[in-house]
Amino acid sequence: MASGSSIKNMREIATCPICMNLMTHPMSIRCGHSFCQSCIMVFSKMLSQRQAGMKMFNCPLCRAPCSIQSLRNNRELKNVIEVIKMDQEMLCEDHGEKLHLFCEDEGQLICWRCERSEHQGHATVLVEDVLQGYKEKLQKAVANLNQLQEECMNQMMFVTMQKTDWRKEINIKRQEIKSDFRNLRNFLHEEEKSYIWKLEKEEEQMLERMRSSETSLEQKSNELKSHILELEAKCQGSVQTILQDVKDTLVRSSAVKLEDPVNFSLEIQTMCNVSELYFDVKKTLRRYQVNVTLDPSTAHPDLLLSEDQRQVILVSTKENLEASPRRFTPFPCVLGCEGFTSGRYYFEVGVGEGTDWDLGVCLENVQRGTDMNLNPEFGFWTIRLQKENDYVALTSPTFTYLNEKLLVVGVFLDYEAGLVCFYNMTTGSHILTFPKASFSDTLLPFFQLYPHSPLSLPPPDE
Template identity: 55%
Template sequence: MASATATKKMREEATCSICLELMTEPVSIHCGHSFCRRCIEGILENAQGTSSLREPQCPLCRAPFQRASVRSNKQLENLIQTLKEIDLERLCEEHGERLHLFCEVDRQLICWRCERSPQHRGHRTALVEDVYPGYKEKLQEIVTKLRAAQDRCVILKLDKKNERTQWEKNIELRRQVIQSEFRNLHNFLDDEERDYLRRLEKEKEQLLRRLQEDEASLVKQSSELESLILELEKKCQESAQNLLQGVKDSLKRHSDVELKIPEVLSLDPQTVCNVSELYCDVRKMLQRYQVSVTLDPDTAHHELILSEERRRVTRGSPQEKHFRFSGFYALACVLGCEGFTSRRHYFEVDVGAARSGWELGVCGKNVQKIWEIIRGPQSGFWYIRLCQENGYMALTSPPTSLTLKEPPLLVGVLLDYEAGLVFFYNMTTGSLIFTFPRASFSGTLRPYFQVNHCSSLFLPPPLQ
């Protein structure tokens, strides 16, 4: 206990009465009291800054002192260093003894007197120097583990940052796609509006012409009737001999006059557009442009079998037939007989029997003459694909992966030649699958099909 008391007394001696901390660079003044150098310097500066002629005074005894009396106190500085070392060494707060033992049960530092106290009696203890390496190693292992976790955390933070960036990028791309699709839909509906208005205007002109012709006929008949009425009224005012003279001819000629009444025309316009039905019933809207597509045997790959009506293509064993320069060699493809150079054209493809994969769309007229080709819009191909490896894809450059909520059994293809657009629809759900970016078409475009092994595609004829 004496050690703790002595330490406490030394600490009191080494504490600056101005800042109440262990002195830093201790100095003594004329009266013998000691303080931190910075604290005494502060008193001297304050005294110099006042207009009073009084000398600065000691904070403890109020004895005057001068700057020249300030001297470094080395002995006190050494004492302070010793106190700092004692603080680093740590003493038992209860007994004031050096903590040189470690209780393995309670895992805490104790002194020799603590070891004999009831609290730690019978516990396994060891010297601090003996257990220090083992616990240091354990802590270093934890530090290594925590550092690895921290490194992992940094990587994960970077990953999340990249994911956030990618997510924002994906959202922006999806926003552009949605905006593009709606622009295309707006353009489509604008064209539909113009078409309906043209038809309404044509109907208007036709009925106006009929009405004007009927009106002109009535004007002419009215004038003729007016002349007859005046003629007969004049005759009625003549004498009996004159009235009866030629009355037989007059009766015969005028009694048969009848008014030609124009046909009653319906004033209800026949041009009707149900906008909600046009917008919601995709299939009904598209079928207005549906064309009958048949397969061209002259362009078929030698492994493709065409049905007699040329609406079904199946891939099987190579067929014994003469190769044509115009046919596909490396690709199991076939083109439609029909070519498109203007306006809108729509056709449907039943893909329900092509589970192993297919390709369909439109392409340029002469692309099959090339042996090997990177197919895409840049080479005259606009098509989508189903393959077992990558699922549904649009063959843009680079390819675009397609996520469909429901696999299509019937795919609709709409070509808008003037707009430079190709649309693909899932007619099973009536939803849009994909729209190729706007292109500038030139020349003839033809339907394009490819089937994988043991698969077939069917082109249903348009509904009447």
């Protein structure tokens, strides 16, 4: 008969590093380590799923790369396990005596010598008297965990269905909003995008909550599977396997609970009443109107500014102005005093019956010398009147031609959205929106004048 220490050493060799029990159907992989067949198959399957279906996995002990095809039955180890089971059956590791008693107080198998020493005074019973009772308790625990696992899977399916329904509702609402906004003018089109952004934000926030719930349920499912594998392996083991630490096992399995399913509300919070938005464009734009005045320190010497700095004309006699790096010198240009770094802004420019002008916005650090180029690539977003009725937008690389008679031009800026829009404020109609830009510096109102084309900036209250 093998000694207690030799049985202990053999048991360590034959213990599966994954489930920490005697191996069942021991399998060896390429690196030489062995595991239970079920343990290594579950382990490799989990890794291959995480790695997008790859058939390779790393050894749980040495991290050496292995494949499913490298698994081999370890018959020698299987024989050793059988010897352990036969030699160790009902033997105490400390005394070498048969483990024919069960200590109710400690929940351990003991021999008669253990009963008289460290277990003296404890409640002890014969193994055969308690075996069936504990086996039934283990089987009941397995049944309970299987029921929880089934409920968990049902909850996962429910969340998946909610995700699908939520996406359908979001898509329906998105199409409704897009359909309603399709007939609005360009400014109201930007309102549409704002609502769509809010809707998608709401969608993502709800989906994130659902994904979090799904992840939690998946973790709980894996935990339940682990407990089930442990209990099933215990039920299929020897008497020692079943009864060793059985009380702790039952306590841990009974402690596993499944929280009530999260009932997500599929009611969309982002609502859009398009009829309320479809009103006078002038009224809408003037919600963002700012008081713009002209900056004398940037004005070309040929420009004459009014005392209130709201009107400017081109004159033939140059003024003796103080030299400034901010001043335009080759071309008759001037900037507004007000800089824009965030938010939405709107201002109006009276162009009257002028025959030539440029107006819009530009970056504060634009070139102001002979190499000045009035298109977005160089920091200018402007429109131009040339040859009396020839309106163009100074887009790059080509000009965009306009077909409206302008007396008052509205300039709208949405800094965060990267939009510069122009409106005919006589009719309240949209003229042009420049392609979306990405602003990173201060923007200023920009004006360039020519003979017989004065410009004015009416106050916001007019």
